[in-house]
Amino acid sequence: MRRSPDTQAPSDAAERRRVPPVIVYAVDALPQPDPSLYQAARAGMTLISALTVPPRDGRAFTVPAGHLFRIVSVEGPQVGDLNIWNAHDLSERFFSGKTRALHATHVTTGDRLWSTLPYLRPLATITHDTLGWYGWDEDGAGVHDVIGTRCDPYTNKLLKGTEYHHCCHSNLSRALAAERGMPVTEAELHVHDVMNVFMCTGYTRDTHQYFMKASPVRPGDFIEFFAEIDLLCALSACPGGDCGASHSDDAAPCHPLKVEIYRPDRAVAGWHQPEPSDYSRAHSP
Numbered sequence: 001m002r003r004s005p006d007t008q009a010p011s012d013a014a015e016r017r018r019v020p021p022v023i024v025y026a027v028d029a030l031p032q033p034d035p036s037l038y039q040a041a042r043a044g045m046t047l048i049s050a051l052t053v054p055p056r057d058g059r060a061f062t063v064p065a066g067h068l069f070r071i072v073s074v075e076g077p078q079v080g081d082l083n084i085w086n087a088h089d090l091s092e093r094f095f096s097g098k099t100r101a102l103h104a105t106h107v108t109t110g111d112r113l114w115s116t117l118p119y120l121r122p123l124a125t126i127t128h129d130t131l132g133w134y135g136w137d138e139d140g141a142g143v144h145d146v147i148g149t150r151c152d153p154y155t156n157k158l159l160k161g162t163e164y165h166h167c168c169h170s171n172l173s174r175a176l177a178a179e180r181g182m183p184v185t186e187a188e189l190h191v192h193d194v195m196n197v198f199m200c201t202g203y204t205r206d207t208h209q210y211f212m213k214a215s216p217v218r219p220g221d222f223i224e225f226f227a228e229i230d231l232l233c234a235l236s237a238c239p240g241g242d243c244g245a246s247h248s249d250d251a252a253p254c255h256p257l258k259v260e261i262y263r264p265d266r267a268v269a270g271w272h273q274p275e276p277s278d279y280s281r282a283h284s285p
């Protein structure tokens, strides 16, 4: 337990601590995705394109609304850092913090990746996760976190004093710059906190510090998403590889990641693109 050394616990400290935890958001009220609708979408689908993200690098790709995409492990255990934008408006992007608050620190089948304010709508729904069996391990870790940020050269410089140019932040920036024909310094302003695909992480029980351990992902594993709106995505094959030891350097063995984009064979009956939040944006009485 962390205590400030210059404070003393009051006499009713135990009582104050004993109050029950309350789930912050009434997530029971969340519009629930209809599993049968997504099952119908994935029952018959055709691979329409695929790309490979090279190790220690990033690639961008677009996914039309109503299509599915998979991130697939190939060759060896590898973590991927995923950014998602509205393909028509980069100001609407994946909101890691709210996704974490609405679902959990780690996401799996049935969870949705929400967009930033003032939009707040599902960008994508996770429709399959071959690592769904992992759950929570004895260290309290899970897979596919939305608690990390992304490895970046600024934090690396702060901590090590050295420059490294293949952190996920840089890989995502270069990928977006290439896709949109913008300078990398402009692209990096659009890069945001990621979904850490395949990454196995948690908080230490004693100090509540962010930790990682070698990803349980193996070649053939994949996570699959249904695109709720037209998406622009960027994926980095993290220089940390399976993130079992280090990151932000060339030490770890790294592997490519494959992205596959699928079109459902039939129109998905009953599915509609989610609208942005209809909050008035008055912000005052």
Ligand SMILES: [Zn+2]
Pocket (backbone or CB within 6 Å): 081, 150, 151, 167, 168, 169, 238, 239, 240, 247, 248
């Ligand atoms: Zn990384």
